[in-house]
Amino acid sequence: MAMTENETRTIDGVPLTPKSDLYLPMPEVFETVEEERAHRKAKLAGALRVFGRFGFGEGVAGHITVRDPEFPELFWVNPFGMSFRHIKSSDLILLDHGGNVVYGSSHVNTAAFVLHSAIHAARPDVIAAAHSHSPYGKSFSSLGIPLAPLTQDACIFYDDHTLISEHGGAVVNDVEAGKDFARLFPQGKAAIHQNHGLFTVGESVDEAAFWFVTMERSCQAQLMAMAAGTPIEVRDEYARHTLAAAGSHFAGWLSFQPLWQEICRTDPDLFD
Secondary structure, eight states, X not given: OOOOTTOOOEETTEXXXXXXXXXXXXXXXXXXXXXXXXXXXXXXXXXXXXXXXXXXXXXXXXXXXXXXXXXXXXXXEOOTTOOGGGOOGGGOEEEOTTSOEEESSSOOOHHHHHHHHHHHHHOTTOSEEEEEOOHHHHHHHTTOOOOOOOSTXXXXXXXXXXXXXXTTTSOOOOHHHXXXXXXXXXXXXXXXXXXXXXXXXXXXXXXXXHHHHHHHHHHHHHHHHHHHSOOOOOOHHHXXXXXXXXXXXXXXXXXXXXHHHHHHHHOGGGGO
């Protein structure tokens, strides 16, 4: 039956009218530094478990770090030799820039200290950083080329990542090598370390982790496209428009939230 002009459409008694108070996830705000520390540690443990779920683990390689909110010269990191998929907040260790464990009881991966401490020291804008020996990141890094703007997702990194060839393929366990890496990565959200893999940074664990996940997938997409033929790149103006729309700090944070929701539901022990 047709509705009259004065009738209102409803579902379960709720009027079907335009809404202005729609929900959008937003970064958390904390009343105390203790609350923020607990949150950052939980996000770090959750991001590591996401990496484990995606198969980014490679023996004892790989690490994600986040600055402590009270002592920003210190950073939290996963312990050496523990599976990404099992890490809990209570397992995380806290390091200073000398590589000393100042909180916790586990050893640290030397490469994690060397690379991450150099980045955190050189770039105050970096709150969190992520690196692992993921399969497509490793494969792509061996080509010695930057990521091309072949898709909307890849445009997130358009003119916002760097290729680093120095020390590529060598185990980075020398402090000076770490400083070289940081010097060559003064800005941008990601680096491709030749013959090594991907390295991403952000203003939150969420952002750094999502940039890594999506860059890994964009490397996979480019490898597949190059194997199939000659890929056509997105036009410069379109790529820059997509970067502005989807490559912001908030966009990176927001894009991680579905992964965070999933890992919280399936792995609630990460908060222990």
